[in-house]
Amino acid sequence: MxxxxxxxxxxxxxxxxxxxxxxxxxxxxxxxxxxxxxxxxxxxxxxxxxxxxxxxxxxxxxxxxxxxxxxxxxxxxxxxYEHRVRGVVDGVSYPFPINRDTLNQLYGLDLDEAGAAAFFERVREPREPVATSEDVVLNAVGRDLYEKFFLNYTRKQWGLDPSQLKAGVAARIPVRTNTDDRYFTDTxxxxxxxxxxxxxxxxxxxxxxxxxxxxxxxxxxxxxxxxxxxxxxxxxxxxxxxxxxxxYRSLRFEHEHLPAADRYQDVGTVNYPNDHAYTRITEFKHLTGQQHAGTSIVREYPQDEGDPYYxxxxxxxxxxxxxxxxxxxxxxxxxxxxxxxxxxxxxxxxxxxxxxxxxxxxxxxxx
Missing domain, CATH: 3.40.50.720 (NAD(P)-binding Rossmann-like Domain)
Incomplete structure (x- = not known):
């Protein structure tokens, strides 16, 4: 051999x-x-x-x-490095994945953990069986949050409706009753x-x-x-x-350097589910911790043509x-x-x- x-x-x-x-x-x-x-x-x-x-x-x-x-x-x-993401809805930035702070900020509430759990229980649309990404999200958070944070983002990202995608896609994104605003909770x-x-x-x-x-x-x-x-x-x-x-779904990347800005956004990635042709903007200095007078960002435009990504x-x-x-x-x-x-x-x-x-x-x- x-x-x-x-x-x-x-x-x-x-x-x-x-x-x-x-x-x-x-x-x-x-x-x-x-x-x-x-x-x-x-x-x-x-x-x-x-x-x-x-x-x-x-x-x-x-x-x-x-x-x-x-x-x-x-x-x-x-x-x-713990990644944090915000989702912009109607011009306002919210913690994403959806957590208790997202609910309190979005609806003007003052829920504790039990209150957040009860809120999700009240608004969710039970689905049986849970076969599609739409089922997953409606089953967890109900229609309003689905339409604000998931529906149009999914359409942009995949060129398909959540009802046309397998459940696993949305199952990657948790929903939280606490105030943990990290995107991932891995060890x-x-x-x-x-x-x-x-x-x-x-x-x-x-x-x-x-x-x-x-x-x-x-x-x-x-x-x-x-x-x-x-x-x-x-x-x-x-x-x-x-x-x-x-x-396969592909992406087009639009890189931009902002020489005069130390920071472009508060967190590593900001999602734009409902506005713009791009899905999100990532600012690399958050991820790398690099010190630099300027900052560089990338916008992602999903498309069918191009290198196979997903x-x-x-x-x-x-x-x-x-x-x-x-x-x-x-x-x-x-x-x-x-x-x-x-x-x-x-x-x-x-x-x-x-x-x-x-x-x-x-x-x-x-x-």
């Missing part, structure tokens, strides 16, 4: 974690990526004004998995101290790993035979769209993916792993977990 080379397609989380695990086990690994950089969508860099920005929108690391946090700690130091919440790209550089820094950028899998596939391929790209592309395209969670898409998955099972010398290859709306920590599991599986087979 040790004189064979494994080709890894994609230098994001799935590919880089696989590369490191295989390299540490003595395998030779060649990593390719069609982009001119490593780190996939987590790629960050200094913009032309010297502010560290996330090129492909904000990436906030959070996990309950101690094993995953410890694994990544081999490649980076951390900066503790481990931190940002790589020197940025994501530096963490990936450390992960790929191994004598058994070679990296080739700005190269397309189709070209390499034609010219080389590899003993094994780890494929982290879109699974439908691997099979030349035999059954048609799997739907698998679209609908029953018919899942059925189409299952057909591709059956083809994948017949590819004995290929491992499919990651958000695009597994058509899963993974968080970063979940991709790391999936890659560690796939690497373990591969190495046990090769042993």
């Amino acid at each position: 040790h004189n064979q080379t494994t080709l890894i397609v994609g230098a994001g989380y799935a590919g880089s974690v696989m590369a490191r695990e295989l390299a540490d086990a003595g395998c030779r690994v060649h990593v390719i990526d069609k982009r001119p950089h490593i780190a996939g969508n987590a790629y960050d860099e200094l913009d032309e004004h010297g502010v560290l920005v996330h090129r492909y929108g904000p990436h906030i690391f959070h996990t309950n998995g101690e094993r995953i946090f410890e694994y990544l700690s081999r490649f980076t130091e951390w900066r503790p 481990f919440q931190a940002m790589p101290l020197h940025g994501y790209t530096r963490m990936f550089e450390a992960m790929l820094d191994h004598p058994n790993i070679t990296v080739e950028l700005s190269v397309d899998f189709a070209d390499v596939r034609a010219r080389n035979h590899h003993d094994h391929i780890v494929y982290t790209g879109p699974i439908d592309a691997y099979f030349n769209y035999r059954y048609g395209h799997l739907p 698998p679209v969670p609908r029953a018919e898409n899942e059925a189409l993916f299952k057909r591709y998955e059956e083809l994948a099972k017949l590819e004995a010398d290929v491992t499919f792993v990651g958000r695009l290859a597994q058509y899963r709306y993974y968080n970063m920590d979940q991709v790391v977990g999936a890659a560690l599991a796939a690497a373990k599986n591969f190495l046990s087979r090769e042993a």
Whole structure:
């Protein structure tokens, strides 16, 4: 096994974690990526004004998995960071996810925790079964909050109504009766101290790993035979769209630098569910803790065309993916792993977990 080379397609989380695990086990690994950089969508860099920005929108690391946090700690130091988000409704900014403060501020109330729980119980529209994202939200917070915070945001983000999306999309967003205004409540919440790209550089820094950028899998596939391929790209592309395209949602990013402003907004991300064509604005200095005279922000415009970012969670898409998955099972010398290859709306920590599991599986087979 040790004189064979494994080709890894994609230098994001799935590919880089696989590369490191295989390299540490003595395998030779060649990593390719069609982009001119490593780190996939987590790629960050200094913009032309010297502010560290996330090129492909904000990436906030959070996990309950101690094993995953410890694994990544081999490649980076951390900066503790708890992400906070506000949602703007009728020109006023509210804590989001919805908590007790959101209710009190929005409706001019003075609820305690029990009062907030009773409020949700009173306004919720019980749904049975809970099958769609609309069901999830109406079941939890009722129609008014659904229409103010969720309905139009979802339409912008996905180009679909919440009633057309599987329940899991909305289930990612909690509703709270306390005043916790953190976006995530995971045990481990931190940002790589020197940025994501530096963490990936450390992960790929191994004598058994070679990296080739700005190269397309189709070209390499034609010219080389590899003993094994780890494929982290879109699974439908691997099979030349035999059954048609799997739907993905993309984003257009509008980066802006404000030289005269130390701060643009109070928190890392502000959602605009009902106004503007963009869904949210993120200000990077909140995330990174960087000191700089100016500040850099990004607006996100969801769209259908462009790089695939989000698998679209609908029953018919899942059925189409299952057909591709059956083809994948017949590819004995290929491992499919990651958000695009597994058509899963993974968080970063979940991709790391999936890659560690796939690497373990591969190495046990090769042993």
